[in-house]
Amino acid sequence: MTFLRLFAFIFFLVSANVALGDCAPDRVDLRGDxxxxxxxxxxxxxxxSRGRGLMFRESLPRRAGMLFVYERSQSVSFWMRNTLIPLDMIFVDAQGVVQHVHQNAIPLDETPIPGGDGILAVLEINGGQSQRIGIAPGTELRHPAFGAQARWACAVN
Known part of the structure; x- marks a missing residue:
């Protein structure tokens, strides 16, 4: 199964669960104004896996991304070495709240992109999507990686 087909299939399955409000390890939900x-x-x-990231990939499905999760909150910085597609980088704290968004990172650029201090996770999506949707500091993410302390925590079954 190709990468794109796999993501399309997973997206279909995930979409069915979104209405139920369930969290899934292969899905990130975002909400804001x-x-x-x-x-x-x-x-x-x-x-x-964090070191490789989205390197060498030629495309990313529209509603797909990569979630970088760290063991603890810290200062993080990214670059676009060997990354062929423009990306938006969404830097998130331990409560699942967006602290910084870097839009349209330039493919192959090795200039450091600092995300700030206290970052637990970084969501990479296709370049330009954060602006089109409205993702900005203060946006909340829901994913099991943020645990019970998250501002928008996963439902406990």
Missing amino acids: WGQASYVVEVVDTPE
């Missing part, structure tokens, strides 16, 4: 959105995500939570 602008409304709500969901992305099918690939979670990278090891030093090796």
Whole structure:
């Protein structure tokens, strides 16, 4: 199954669960004054997988992304080495609240992109989507990685 087909299939399954309000490890939900959105995500939570990120990929489905999760909140900085597609980088604290958005990171650019201090996760999506949707500091994310302390925590079953 191709990468795009896999994401389309996962997106279909995830969409069916969004109405139920369930969290899923392969989905991030976002909400703000602008409304709500969901992305099918690939979670990278090891030093090796975070180091590779979206390098060498030629495309990313429209409602797909990559969620970088760290063991603890920290200062993080990204770059676009070997990354072929423009990306928006959404830097999120331990409560699941967006602290900073870097829009349209330039493919292959090795200039550091600082996300700030106290960052637990970074969501990468296609460049320009955060502006089109309205994702900005203060937007809340829901994902199991943020745990019970999240401002928009996953429902406990």
